[in-house]
Amino acid sequence: xxxxxxxxxxxxxxxxxxLYVLLLIAFSPAKFTIESLYPPLIFKEFxxxxxxxxxxxxxxxxPFIKSLSVATLVGALALLLGIxxxxxxSRLPGSVAYPLIVLLLVTNMVPGMVVAIPISAxxxxxxxxxxxxxxxxxxxxxxxxxxxxxxxxxxxxxxxxIEYQAKIDGASTLSYFKDVLVPxxxxxxxxxxxxxxxxxxxxxxxxxxxxxxxPTLPVEIYVNITRGNELAAVAFSLVFTVPVVILTLxxxxxxxxxxxxxxxxx
Amino acid sequence: MNSNLRYLLFVIPAIVxxxxxxxxxxxxxxxxxxxxxxxxxxxxxxxxxxxFNIYGTIYDTVIVTVGALLIQLLLGLGIASVxxxxxxxxxxxxxxxIIPMGVATIVAAIxxxxxxxxxxxxxxxxxxxxxxxxxxxYSNTYISLLVVMVxxxxxxxxxxxxxxxxxxxxxxxxxxxxxxxxxxxxxxxxFYVTLPNLKKFIAIALIIRGVSEFNIFALPxxxxxxxxxxxxxxxxxxxxxxxxNLSSAAAVILLAFISVLILLNIKLxxxxxx
Numbered sequence: 001x002x003x004x005x006x007x008x009x010x011x012x013x014x015x016x017x018x019l020y021v022l023l024l025i026a027f028s029p030a031k032f033t034i035e036s037l038y039p040p041l042i043f044k045e046f047x048x049x050x051x052x053x054x055x056x057x058x059x060x061x062x063p064f065i066k067s068l069s070v071a072t073l074v075g076a077l078a079l080l081l082g083i084x085x086x087x088x089x090s091r092l093p094g095s096v097a098y099p100l101i102v103l104l105l106v107t108n109m110v111p112g113m114v115v116a117i118p119i120s121a122x123x124x125x126x127x128x129x130x131x132x133x134x135x136x137x138x139x140x141x142x143x144x145x146x147x148x149x150x151x152x153x154x155x156x157x158x159x160x161x162i163e164y165q166a167k168i169d170g171a172s173t174l175s176y177f178k179d180v181l182v183p184x185x186x187x188x189x190x191x192x193x194x195x196x197x198x199x200x201x202x203x204x205x206x207x208x209x210x211x212x213x214x215p216t217l218p219v220e221i222y223v224n225i226t227r228g229n230e231l232a233a234v235a236f237s238l239v240f241t242v243p244v245v246i247l248t249l250x251x252x253x254x255x256x257x258x259x260x261x262x263x264x265x266x
Numbered sequence: 267m268n269s270n271l272r273y274l275l276f277v278i279p280a281i282v283x284x285x286x287x288x289x290x291x292x293x294x295x296x297x298x299x300x301x302x303x304x305x306x307x308x309x310x311x312x313x314x315x316x317x318f319n320i321y322g323t324i325y326d327t328v329i330v331t332v333g334a335l336l337i338q339l340l341l342g343l344g345i346a347s348v349x350x351x352x353x354x355x356x357x358x359x360x361x362x363x364i365i366p367m368g369v370a371t372i373v374a375a376i377x378x379x380x381x382x383x384x385x386x387x388x389x390x391x392x393x394x395x396x397x398x399x400x401x402x403x404y405s406n407t408y409i410s411l412l413v414v415m416v417x418x419x420x421x422x423x424x425x426x427x428x429x430x431x432x433x434x435x436x437x438x439x440x441x442x443x444x445x446x447x448x449x450x451x452x453x454x455x456x457f458y459v460t461l462p463n464l465k466k467f468i469a470i471a472l473i474i475r476g477v478s479e480f481n482i483f484a485l486p487x488x489x490x491x492x493x494x495x496x497x498x499x500x501x502x503x504x505x506x507x508x509x510x511n512l513s514s515a516a517a518v519i520l521l522a523f524i525s526v527l528i529l530l531n532i533k534l535x536x537x538x539x540x
Contacts, residue, residue: 007348008359011341015362018377018420019369021388025380037386038394081280088276096270100277102532107288109477109528113501114517115287118294121510141287148280202370204484205498209505218372218484225376225488234380237373248368249361 019241025234026050034230054235063220063236066132070207070216071200073136078147078196079189081140086151086192087181091160104145112205115141120209130213138206143196150195150254154188155181191254198247201240292521299515311515318500320519327496327523330411330418330486331479335472337419342426342471347456349427350434367424375488378417382489410490418485422478426471433467434460466534473531480523497523 024043025033032044054060089097119138120129128134158181166176182189207216215223217240224233302308345363349356366374381388382403390400404410437460445455483498492503497520505513 001353004348004351004353007344008353008355011345011348012359012362014341014420015365018374018381019365021380022373022377034380034386038391039386039388041388041391041395081283084276085280088273091273092270092277096274100281103281104284105531106528107284109524109531110288110292111481111498111517111520111524112483113481113498114295114521114524115291117501117505117510117513117517118291118298119287120505121298122291122294138287140283144280144283198368202372204370204372205481209502218370221372221376222484222488225379230380233376237370237376241369241373244370245365245368248364252361252364 022234022238026238030231050231051235054232058224058229058232060236063215063217066214067201067216069132070136070139071197073132074139074143074200075193075197077136077140078143079193081144082147082151082192083189085148087155089148089152090155104148107141108145116206116209123210130211135207135211135216136200138210139200139203142203143199147192147196150188150192151185154185158184191251194247194251195254198244201244295514295517295521298511299518301511303509303511311512314512315515315519318504323495323497323500324519326407326411326494327480330414330482330496331476333411333415334418334479335475337415338423338426338475339468339472341419341423342430345423345427346430346434349431363427364424366421369421371421371484372488374417374421375485378413378420379488382413404490407494410494414482414486414489417489418479418482422475426475429467429471430464433464437463469534473527473534477524477527480520480527
């Protein structure tokens with residue numbers, strides 16, 4: 001039992017240390033952090049000046065709005081495409097559904113670089129370069145398969161008998177969707193939206209290539225670090241990270257190995 | 267059959283989308299990589315990649331992939347083993363092990379760039395505290411790559427842990443009781459019961475993570491820049507400084523390696539699902 005607790009403590013320190021370093025830099029005077037040769041590992045002095053300085057001297061608002069709009073659009077698109085796809089997959093026989101699932105899995109593995117470089121040329125032609133819609137459409141690639149699998153799992157748990165029952169009662173397909181299926185599947189739908197939102201919020205590769213002029217927050221943080229505005233980068237990083245960590249913890253239930261392996265056990 | 271067709275219609279929009287935004291650009295990248303500035307067929311883009319030390323870049327990418335996978339697998343096995351036991355504070359610990367999933371790659375990269383700074387870094391602070399000499403983290407290729415591996419493993423171990431946990435949950439408890447009755451201690455139970463039954467899950471974790479490892483981009487960009495370049499950072503550098511065609515050629519090399527992993531994954535998953 002003692003070994004177990006030693007392991008727990010070591011792993012806990014390992015997982016917390018990088019975040020602790022960010023907090024140290026954000027809330028200590030610079031002379032104890034980035035200006036020191038051997039920065040102390042504990043708080044020597046507490047200050048809010050770094051945060052005030054970062055948020056007044058550097059543009060946080062515009063990247064923040066851009067990130068927010070792109071992520072929300074990605075979440076909406078994930079539902080628009082993922083709910084029907086997940087429903088269809090949950091009702092199709094395995095022999096038809098399986099190749100489609102593999103197709104979606106393969107999509108998830110196509111390298112971002114391979115997609116982004118040719119698409120940037122197309123987007124310039126289509127006036128989608130640097131736009132919210134363009135970036136959201138491409139980021140959807142990362143989240144659509146996951147959203148679809150979550151929806152497929154959710155719908156599989158709803159017995160078909162309900163569907164037959166609704167038909168007998170004279171419900172049209174649309175009203176069956178609207179009044180029966182969607183409300184029953186609501187927790188899965190919310191999870192699919194939030195997980196998609198979260199992936200877009202964190203996404204970097206597509207954002208830096210397809211939206212470099214009006215960047216999203218991750219790209220803005222990168223730009224700040226390359227320009228040597230370290231305090232701004234750290235301050236933005238913290239504000240940027242808080243909502244996602246909260247979401248991750250709330251969604252723990254849905255971030256299961258089964259979904260991550262693409263329904264190997266399904 | 268008729269109703270199957272109806273269900274298929276629900277899936278079509280997603281398939282069309284995927285075709286337009288994943289598969290069309292992939293073919294486009296291959297096509298562009300064989301064109302010169304005037305739109306004529308050429309092999310020059312691939313020849314030119316040799317000036318940018320493409321073999322060395324591939325080699326370094328493979329090293330990072332293999333190294334990071336090893337670290338993540340070891341940590342993942344350790345953490346998953348801890349999480350299959352019951353102890354006070356287990357819930358808090360399990361929450362803790364998932365946190366890096368919620369931290370954006372770019373934020374992880376920045377945190378680790380402060381840890382692994384040669385002057386004024388927190389890793390060297392720690393070494394100084396223990397009266398050990400400071401390390402120049404960027405003095406040679408291998409240390410630089412190690413910094414990337416360690417940082418990446420922090421961010422991605424939780425995914426491996428989750429996959430291994432779902433694998434461990436699928437091992438029948440009876441096997442452990444039987445092994446314990448036969449006098450096997452925790453260590454032998456791990457090697458003779460847990461590991462053999464986890465084989466498939468380990469393989470899946472390795473392939474899923476292997477694909478992402480090959481695509482690792484934000485971390486090396488922040489931590490080591492273009493020295494040494496990896497396949498992604500090389501493609502990005504070429505994209506920002508040269509032509510779409512040349513950078514497409516670099517991206518196609520990346521695609522070739524990923525394709526092998528994708529095929530492996532399909533082969534491994536085939537027949538097991540459903």
